[in-house]
Amino acid sequence: MTNSIALSAPCLPRSRRTSPVWCSAHLQVVSVTLSSLRHVEQGTTIAVIGGGNMGSAFVGGLLRGGVAPSDLVVVETNAARRGELAAQFPGVHIAAEVPHVDAVIVAVKPADVHVACTAAKAA
Secondary structure, eight states, X not given: OEEEEOOOOOOOOOOTTTOOOOOTXXXXXXXXXHHHHTTOXXXXXXXXXXXXXXXXXXXXXXXXXXXXXXXXXXXXXXXXXXXXXXXXXXXXXXXXXXXXXXXXXXXXXXXXXXXXXXXXXXX
């Protein structure tokens, strides 16, 4: 269902145009097909780090795919945006920090990936 990929690249900032930041020291990268998201066990908590356009699209897709709102957490640092997300996704927990969850989707700008991965690892 999933394919784990061990990355050995160091955690270095790279150009936004060439590639994202890969942080093998912080998280194990798991590639997931869209069809496998339809088979997420009930009760599996998923955090989407980043509540912008990309994060909102992930949350909307997961909800439309049948994931229960109570199984989702959106992590957003901007307080005003957290309020908007709470109105947009009733029943989804909106947080300022990454809680302990079963799975994480990082949906932030490339320059912020390192900080997001570090926060996810700490949770």
